[in-house]
Amino acid sequence: MSDVAIVGAGTTKYGKHLDKSATDLAQLAVKEAIESAENISIEDFDGFVLSSQNPEILQKQGNSVNHFSEFLGIKAKFATRVEGACVSGSMGLITGYMAVKSGLVDLCLVVGVEKCYELPSSSDIMAAFSYVIDRDWEAALGSNAPMGFAMFATRHMSIYGTKEEQLAMVAVKNRKFASKNPKAHFQKPITIEDVLNSRPISKPLKLLDCCPVSDGASAVILTRKELAKNYTDTPVYIKGFGQYLINENVISSISDLTEFTALKIAAREAYKRAKIEPKDVDVAEVHDCFTIAEILEIEALGFCNKGEGGRFVEEGETDLGGKIPVNTGGGLLSRGHPIGATGICQAGIIFEQLRGEAPKGRAVDAEIGLTQNLGGWGTSQAVIIYSR
Amino acid sequence: MSDVAIVGAGTTKYGKHLDKSATDLAQLAVKEAIESAENISIEDFDGFVLSSQNPEILQKQGNSVNHFSEFLGIKAKFATRVEGACVSGSMGLITGYMAVKSGLVDLCLVVGVEKCYELPSSSDIMAAFSYVIDRDWEAALGSNAPMGFAMFATRHMSIYGTKEEQLAMVAVKNRKFASKNPKAHFQKPITIEDVLNSRPISKPLKLLDCCPVSDGASAVILTRKELAKNYTDTPVYIKGFGQYLINENVISSISDLTEFTALKIAAREAYKRAKIEPKDVDVAEVHDCFTIAEILEIEALGFCNKGEGGRFVEEGETDLGGKIPVNTGGGLLSRGHPIGATGICQAGIIFEQLRGEAPKGRAVDAEIGLTQNLGGWGTSQAVIIYSR
Numbered sequence: 001m002s003d004v005a006i007v008g009a010g011t012t013k014y015g016k017h018l019d020k021s022a023t024d025l026a027q028l029a030v031k032e033a034i035e036s037a038e039n040i041s042i043e044d045f046d047g048f049v050l051s052s053q054n055p056e057i058l059q060k061q062g063n064s065v066n067h068f069s070e071f072l073g074i075k076a077k078f079a080t081r082v083e084g085a086c087v088s089g090s091m092g093l094i095t096g097y098m099a100v101k102s103g104l105v106d107l108c109l110v111v112g113v114e115k116c117y118e119l120p121s122s123s124d125i126m127a128a129f130s131y132v133i134d135r136d137w138e139a140a141l142g143s144n145a146p147m148g149f150a151m152f153a154t155r156h157m158s159i160y161g162t163k164e165e166q167l168a169m170v171a172v173k174n175r176k177f178a179s180k181n182p183k184a185h186f187q188k189p190i191t192i193e194d195v196l197n198s199r200p201i202s203k204p205l206k207l208l209d210c211c212p213v214s215d216g217a218s219a220v221i222l223t224r225k226e227l228a229k230n231y232t233d234t235p236v237y238i239k240g241f242g243q244y245l246i247n248e249n250v251i252s253s254i255s256d257l258t259e260f261t262a263l264k265i266a267a268r269e270a271y272k273r274a275k276i277e278p279k280d281v282d283v284a285e286v287h288d289c290f291t292i293a294e295i296l297e298i299e300a301l302g303f304c305n306k307g308e309g310g311r312f313v314e315e316g317e318t319d320l321g322g323k324i325p326v327n328t329g330g331g332l333l334s335r336g337h338p339i340g341a342t343g344i345c346q347a348g349i350i351f352e353q354l355r356g357e358a359p360k361g362r363a364v365d366a367e368i369g370l371t372q373n374l375g376g377w378g379t380s381q382a383v384i385i386y387s388r
Numbered sequence: 389m390s391d392v393a394i395v396g397a398g399t400t401k402y403g404k405h406l407d408k409s410a411t412d413l414a415q416l417a418v419k420e421a422i423e424s425a426e427n428i429s430i431e432d433f434d435g436f437v438l439s440s441q442n443p444e445i446l447q448k449q450g451n452s453v454n455h456f457s458e459f460l461g462i463k464a465k466f467a468t469r470v471e472g473a474c475v476s477g478s479m480g481l482i483t484g485y486m487a488v489k490s491g492l493v494d495l496c497l498v499v500g501v502e503k504c505y506e507l508p509s510s511s512d513i514m515a516a517f518s519y520v521i522d523r524d525w526e527a528a529l530g531s532n533a534p535m536g537f538a539m540f541a542t543r544h545m546s547i548y549g550t551k552e553e554q555l556a557m558v559a560v561k562n563r564k565f566a567s568k569n570p571k572a573h574f575q576k577p578i579t580i581e582d583v584l585n586s587r588p589i590s591k592p593l594k595l596l597d598c599c600p601v602s603d604g605a606s607a608v609i610l611t612r613k614e615l616a617k618n619y620t621d622t623p624v625y626i627k628g629f630g631q632y633l634i635n636e637n638v639i640s641s642i643s644d645l646t647e648f649t650a651l652k653i654a655a656r657e658a659y660k661r662a663k664i665e666p667k668d669v670d671v672a673e674v675h676d677c678f679t680i681a682e683i684l685e686i687e688a689l690g691f692c693n694k695g696e697g698g699r700f701v702e703e704g705e706t707d708l709g710g711k712i713p714v715n716t717g718g719g720l721l722s723r724g725h726p727i728g729a730t731g732i733c734q735a736g737i738i739f740e741q742l743r744g745e746a747p748k749g750r751a752v753d754a755e756i757g758l759t760q761n762l763g764g765w766g767t768s769q770a771v772i773i774y775s776r
Contacts, residue, residue, distance in 0.1 A: 063473035
């Protein structure tokens with residue numbers, strides 16, 4: 001299962017882009033992706049997958065794949081928009097993978113985009129995000145993402161003794177990496193005290209335990225293995241992936257709040273397909289929408305044992321020089337989280353790492369990389385494994 | 389390219405379902421699909437594709453694939469929502485096809501659903517539909533679907549002499565078929581005079597030239613060819629498909645208003661993959677969102693020559709006993725058009741025809757069937773070819 005290669009990647013800076021539209025952002029990311037490869041122009045794509053979570057509410061615009069094709073100048077014989085809330089980006093990559101793998105297309109552009117700062121107020125943006133959760137059973141009662149992840153954190157702290165300081169260390173590490181990433185939303189280093197003293201959001205999560213709302217777009221270019229060398233001397237291969245969706249979309253139906261059950265299943269499938277074990281992974285980008293999420297993820301991915309995530313972070317095992325550097329691009333916490341773009345940006349960061357192009361201070365000498373992206377309450381999960 | 393089989397199909401009645409939610413409708417369609425096959429229970433699906441156009445605006449609900457998985461009881465190792473405006477249903481089928489074909493899943497449930505009559509007024513529903521077209525360049529100026537298709541009609545009438553009576557004949561024929569389809573939104577037969585005398589919408593289109601707004605859900609079950617006989621003695625095979633997206637999403641950028649250029653390309657690809665010619669097709673379900681669309685489609689699909697669609701209909705060639713019976717399920721015009729469901733319902737109608745299960749008055753002795761589904765101004769097209 002290594003028949004599909006990534007031959008190009010690009011991303012906008014993530015942040016508050018008041019002067020750019022969603023299509024502007026997509027154009028910038030696609031331009032950079034094309035320029036990162038050789039011999040590709042926009043007419044060469046015969047596949048186009050667009051990942052975007054909620055342009056209907058954010059831009060009052062549906063039919064996104066048609067809409068963006070006009071602004072990008074794409075004609076395609078396979079084209080679709082995919083949406084799965086925060087896992088939209090990885091769903092797009094997997095859909096693009098299948099289109100290439102099945103021989104349907106030769107050169108597939110996968111673009112993720114979200115333009116959030118277009119609505120009149122922050123509360124409008126928060127309301128748009130609440131569309132991710134069940135309207136009748138949760139959103140209508142005022143629930144939103146921090147509440148649910150705070151419940152995971154509380155439970156993990158109660159059962160395993162995970163500490164608020166350990167959560168804070170996730171944020172500090174990821175901000176340190178972001179300080180070397182000019183595309184990151186937040187780049188100024190922070191301390192554990194900064195996190196602990198930041199404004200309470202949903203106990204035990206403080207402001208700096210939460211990822212920001214970001215605008216941004218990211219793109220990758222997929223092709224068949226045998227065509228890859230036409231476009232770059234250093235392709236990166238998709239070695240395997242696993243996805244899992246579990247029918248626990250309302251938080252009260254989740255059977256265990258100390259783990260991401262769906263991720264354990266998706267990871268097992270991904271490792272099996274890639275014929276590797278967790279210890280073979282050299283660098284990973286995981287979905288740290290909240291600090292607790294990164295801890296649950298390094299456990300479910302098998303980088304450490306269940307319940308030991310907090311200590312694993314505290315001991316520096318997820319930092320440079322540790323067992324498995326995690327979120328060397330800054331993570332959602334600091335790089336930002338333009339929802340549909342995130343999974344695709346993660347792939348771009350691994351692409352950069354495996355090609356040896358990551359800058360000093362966040363470069364890992366890596367042969368195998370992994371991305372993990374989630375939707376909903378972690379009940380929809382995708383893991384993708386890459387190799388040089 | 390005949391490795392994927394349809395082994396079950398189900399649909400709700402289409403219409404105004406004030407007493408049912410979107411998830412209620414999906415449950416009914418899935419139940420019928422499961423019951424149309426043997427040896428399948430909901431736990432057996434390992435793939436799940438959801439086609440829905442705009443639940444964000446219609447239900448204030450995003451993350452649909454997670455949301456519906458909870459209400460349907462589905463766990464899946466490949467799951468995504470796809471959206472491409474009115475072609476969402478066929479995009480879902482093609483995505484499900486790829487998931488099965490690539491070996492990712494064994495048994496894939498593809499569900500299309502749209503619940504429109506939930507917004508407070510018809511003008512809210514029309515506003516939701518306007519999300520399909522470009523907000524800044526068209527929707528903000530008050531444009532909506534009938535205007536664009538009226539331009540196609542005007543041009544076709546001007547260049548080829550197509551008559552309003554011929555457009556009306558499309559509506560009359562499709563209503564006749566719908567009168568034998570208890571699942572159709574409108575079942576009472578109409579006459580050419582009824583169409584010509586119906587309320588003007590956008591010249592030359594009258595009310596009965598336009599499909600209604602409908603609620604509904606449809607489902608099909610896909611599996612690999614070698615597994616099909618586990619579930620039914622009479623599977624139907626997907627012989628080939630073609631999709632095409634052209635970057636002409638704003639009507640002023642469309643190069644030729646007398647044809648669906650993208651459909652000609654998609655059809656060519658579908659025929660090539662299925663190794664058949666247009667004359668080999670025994671029965672077709674096409675996307676008659678407006679009467680003119682069916683005429684443009686039978687031309688682009690090669691059932692008749694360009695410009696001759698009106699006469700072809702007038703001569704009865706698209707009726708029972710004609711060269712190619714078209715829209716034997718009643719078409720969008722009479723069966724209804726719950727947007728994300730339409731392409732999937734079309735597949736269900738062909739499934740019924742090829743299994744010899746269509747009732748008298750709309751049964752065709754067919755070996756090969758075809759569905760055609762479009763999005764936007766016909767600039768996103770999908771053609772799927774089926775065989776016994």
